[in-house]
Every structure is written in structure tokens, then in C-alpha cells.
Amino acid sequence: MKEYLLSKGSAFPDCGDCPIRRQAICARCSVDELASLDAIKTYRTFAKGEAICYAGQTITHVGTLVTGVAVISQGLEDGRRQIMGILLPGDFVGRPGRLVSQYDIVAASEVVMCRFKIGAFESILAESPALGPRLLEMTLDELDAAREWMLLLGRKSARERIATLLYLIATRSRSLGEVGDQANFTFELPLTRETLADYLGLTIETVSRQFTGLRKDKVIDLKGQRQVKVPDFPKLYAETGDHPDG
Amino acid sequence: MKEYLLSKGSAFPDCGDCPIRRQAICARCSVDELASLDAIKTYRTFAKGEAICYAGQTITHVGTLVTGVAVISQGLEDGRRQIMGILLPGDFVGRPGRLVSQYDIVAASEVVMCRFKIGAFESILAESPALGPRLLEMTLDELDAAREWMLLLGRKSARERIATLLYLIATRSRSLGEVGDQANFTFELPLTRETLADYLGLTIETVSRQFTGLRKDKVIDLKGQRQVKVPDFPKLYAETGDHPDG
DNA sequence: CGATGTATTGAGTCGCATCAACCCTAGTGG
DNA sequence: CCACTAGGGTTGATGCGACTCAATACATCG
Numbered sequence: 001m002k003e004y005l006l007s008k009g010s011a012f013p014d015c016g017d018c019p020i021r022r023q024a025i026c027a028r029c030s031v032d033e034l035a036s037l038d039a040i041k042t043y044r045t046f047a048k049g050e051a052i053c054y055a056g057q058t059i060t061h062v063g064t065l066v067t068g069v070a071v072i073s074q075g076l077e078d079g080r081r082q083i084m085g086i087l088l089p090g091d092f093v094g095r096p097g098r099l100v101s102q103y104d105i106v107a108a109s110e111v112v113m114c115r116f117k118i119g120a121f122e123s124i125l126a127e128s129p130a131l132g133p134r135l136l137e138m139t140l141d142e143l144d145a146a147r148e149w150m151l152l153l154g155r156k157s158a159r160e161r162i163a164t165l166l167y168l169i170a171t172r173s174r175s176l177g178e179v180g181d182q183a184n185f186t187f188e189l190p191l192t193r194e195t196l197a198d199y200l201g202l203t204i205e206t207v208s209r210q211f212t213g214l215r216k217d218k219v220i221d222l223k224g225q226r227q228v229k230v231p232d233f234p235k236l237y238a239e240t241g242d243h244p245d246g
Numbered sequence: 247m248k249e250y251l252l253s254k255g256s257a258f259p260d261c262g263d264c265p266i267r268r269q270a271i272c273a274r275c276s277v278d279e280l281a282s283l284d285a286i287k288t289y290r291t292f293a294k295g296e297a298i299c300y301a302g303q304t305i306t307h308v309g310t311l312v313t314g315v316a317v318i319s320q321g322l323e324d325g326r327r328q329i330m331g332i333l334l335p336g337d338f339v340g341r342p343g344r345l346v347s348q349y350d351i352v353a354a355s356e357v358v359m360c361r362f363k364i365g366a367f368e369s370i371l372a373e374s375p376a377l378g379p380r381l382l383e384m385t386l387d388e389l390d391a392a393r394e395w396m397l398l399l400g401r402k403s404a405r406e407r408i409a410t411l412l413y414l415i416a417t418r419s420r421s422l423g424e425v426g427d428q429a430n431f432t433f434e435l436p437l438t439r440e441t442l443a444d445y446l447g448l449t450i451e452t453v454s455r456q457f458t459g460l461r462k463d464k465v466i467d468l469k470g471q472r473q474v475k476v477p478d479f480p481k482l483y484a485e486t487g488d489h490p491d492g
Numbered sequence: 493c494g495a496t497g498t499a500t501t502g503a504g505t506c507g508c509a510t511c512a513a514c515c516c517t518a519g520t521g522g
Numbered sequence: 523c524c525a526c527t528a529g530g531g532t533t534g535a536t537g538c539g540a541c542t543c544a545a546t547a548c549a550t551c552g
Contacts, residue, residue: 055489056491072393074393074394074397075489076397076401076402076487076488076489077487077488077489077490078487080401080487081401082396082397082400082401084393084396084397085393095386096382097383097386098386102390102393102394103393132378132379132382133378135382136342136378136381136382136385137343139382139385139386139389140341140343140344140385142389143385143388143389143392144348146389146392146393146396147318147320147330147331147348147349147392148320148348149396150328150330150392150395150396150399151320151322151328151330153396153399153400153447154328154399154446154447155322155326155327155328155447156322157507157508158507158508192529192530192531193530193531193532194530200400201399201400201401202508202509203508203509203510204530204531204532205508205509205510205531205532205533206507206508206509207531208531208532208533209508209532209533211531211532212532212533225516225530225531225532241322241323241324241326242322242323243301243321243322243323244323245302403539403540404539404540438497438498438499439498439499439500440498448540448541449540449541449542450498450499450500451499451500451501451540451541451542452539452540452541453499454499454500454501455500455501455540457499457500458500458501471498471499471500471548471549
């Protein structure tokens, strides 16, 4: 629960140096707009496991996740839990116009956020010609992702769910130019089995079994328990159950 | 596949007469903005079962659903299908900036849409101060709905899913002031068992069984196969599995 | 009246959850 | 250095809930 308030100087004093400048909500801001945001931004670090906000809680800030991974989830009365989204650097947290969070948002690793008081942000949003469209675009992307996940949760088998997630992460980290040639591509899974299970709507035991199943069938290869090697992308894709087109 | 092109005069010549004027994307438009939209709008009717657009298809129009019900869905290679959203009067179809649909959108009843060519709409969107924020607001609401559904699809039992859907519809139609006093509230389910099943991530048989189960336990009462009576709201809510608060 | 689409009910099966034991790794402190 | 502990992961045995397959009922329509 310790709060680290970083001075402007200690994180990214100049938004131009910000590592997520090009993906974040401010991606298309003019110099002036950026200056307005810069003037009201503060950085805050959240420890691994710390809540960024709880469902039902009043929201005071919105902002952008700068480093780390966080998770949006919701629980049922008896403890069952579903993760509805994973927040990565560049993702926006909070929604204008809503003062009470619907979900729990929890840091899955140490997280740094670039935050704005919600009122101040809304004022700037109302003036800025670039912020609104960018926020709309990001929200529509999230909506698409959510809908794709609804198909996974509603209709896919456990094996297909794992394959889908691995294919998704592998494809994205490959396009970001991570290590490995085509036939020997390896990436790291930044999630525990429990997080995986809550994200995929499964139990940790089932997740584990499906991993070993895919390994035995040579669809993937596991180095340690977080390193995943994909020797054959089409083979992995064939396990996702998805339509070849679209 | 027959297309009905209505003249301006035959549907809602004046946007002021439009039944969904207050919920739709144009809800907060000024007189001038409304006039711009009015100038480019055309009405089109889709027959029950007709596709408004298919996944992978190039999109030519966006627009608002005026009357009827449509369904957003996606299929897997072997025919499994998941409905990701239900479109009701006032809902917006299509997203600016995307030229290829990700999903199938199919009319579940006869549907009338108020449509705009996508390019023309985007031009107006870029100019209008009211349209963007309204679209953002609607998209955020859809995202919330999608996330709530992810919890249902990932973690709820069949009975909880049915109860959740019935509670949702009952609550909303009650707030719209439909028939029946508190203890005798009745509404109509506008969906077939198959649509229900695809929406809830179940099979039609399971849906049917859960309906009779809830009826036997006196949680609901069925008149015919579409009329649902809710004698006791808290009792229905208790079946949803949801957290009492939030 | 048959025909077709929609809904219910039953019997049997299977996939995933549950419960439980065990393994592995990293961190801690004696 | 090693015993101890705790968190995360794997594997096995068992049971249940939802799916599958199949028969029957009901409704609407020509």
C-alpha cells in the first residue's frame, strides 16, 4: 500500500522521451495539447498485487499504463473470478464520465502509471481535437478484443483457448521483432497459471494439463515454465478452432 | 435478399419525429448537425434472417438501428457460433475507420436502419462537436456490456446465465414502464431458443432445461414460450450468482 | 391435412472442475 | 551450508454439469 509519488524529473520529464508516446492516448496530440497534459500529469508506481482500483470504488484518476502489466477482473459472490482484459504499456485506464469503477484493476507486476485527475483530464478532453478520436479508436479496439474473447469463452474448448492465447501473444511479439527465426520462435509468458486460468475461464489444473498436452503433441515446446517455443505457426493456428479467414 | 429503399418521405422525414432520436448517436446533435446527417441519411429495411453484413465483407455504410432486433455474432470453423451483442433500436452499427467487418450482423426480426455512407459519415464526424463524444459514450457502454458478458460466459453456470439474462431484460423493460405491478411483472422474450443459446454460450437443450428448472422452482413463470413472468425480483437476482453490490 | 420450424424431454457420454497429493524453485534464517 | 517455508506448477482419481444424440410435442402456415 506504499505510494511512490515521483517528481516530474524522476520518470519521463519530457513526454517526448516517454516509451509509449506513440501508442498511448496522447499519440496524436499536438505540442500544445501535450503541454496541457504534461502540466497535470503525475506518476505513480503500484507494487505487484496492489489494486489500482476496486469495483464500486470512487475513481479519482484516469491515466496511461507506462510499464508493467495490470489486469481487469470481476468476481462472483463465491470467489469465482474472470479477467476481462489485460492492460499493457500504452493502455488507458478509466473512462471519462464514470465516477465509480465497475471492475477490479490490479497490478500483475510492478506498474508505473501516468495519471491525471479525472476532472482535469475531462476538461482537456473537451478542448482537444486529437484526444477524443484517439480515445474512441482505442475503445473500439478494446471492444473488438472483448468480443473476440467472448467467442473464446463461450464456445472454445480448453485446448483451443490455450492455443488461441499463445497464438495471439506469439503473433504479436513476433511482429514486435522479438528473438528467433521463423521456425524457432520463442517468447515469454508474463502470466502465472492462475492469471491464465482466470483469463481463459478455466482452472489452473486444466491450464496445466493443456500445456502438457500441447507439448506432447509437439505444437509448442516449453523451456522452464514461462518460456514458450513455437516451432510451427500454422500448426498452432490449426489448434485455435478459428475460421481460416477473417 | 430483396432490398427496400425507402424514400425520405416514407420513414421519418423529420429527424424530430424519429422514435430513437434521444438514444441514438444523434442524441446530442445541434439543429445544424442534425441537418447534415439528415441530408445524407437513407433508410433501408432488412428482412428477418437477412444479413446486414458478413465477417470479412467490405463495409459501405454505418448507421443506426431504428426498429427491430439484430445480432452480432462470429462463427468457428465447425459451425459453433457465439453472439457477441444484441442490437436494439438506437444502437449504432459499424465503426469509423474500419472498412472490413469483423463479425456477422444479422437481422433477428425485420429491421429498419437509418444509414450513412461511411465516407460521408466520417466527414461529418470530424466536424461535429457532439457526434464524437456521443459515439465514445456509446462505445464505452458497449464495452462494459461486453465485459459483463465475459464474466457470464467464462464463469457462470447454465442456470446463472439464464437468470442473469432474464434479470437484465426484466429490469430494463420494467424501467421502461412496461406492464405489471411489482409482484406480477411480465415481459416478452424477443429471442428464439437458438438465439438465446448462442448468446449465452449454451445449447438449445440446456437453455430449455434451465427454463423448466427455474419454472419448477417458481423463480419465473412461463406463459406460452415467450412470455416470462417474474413474481419475485430478489429471488431471480439471487440466482444470477452476482455480487450483491456493484 | 401434412409440412416445417421451434421447443421440450430423456438417455448416455465426455470434458472440465474438484479434491488431493506431490514436485520444483526461490527466499529466509539458523 | 542446509533445513524450512511458501508460492507456483504438475499429475492423478473421481464426480458433475453440460453436450450429444434421439424421440416427441407444439406451433404456424400453406
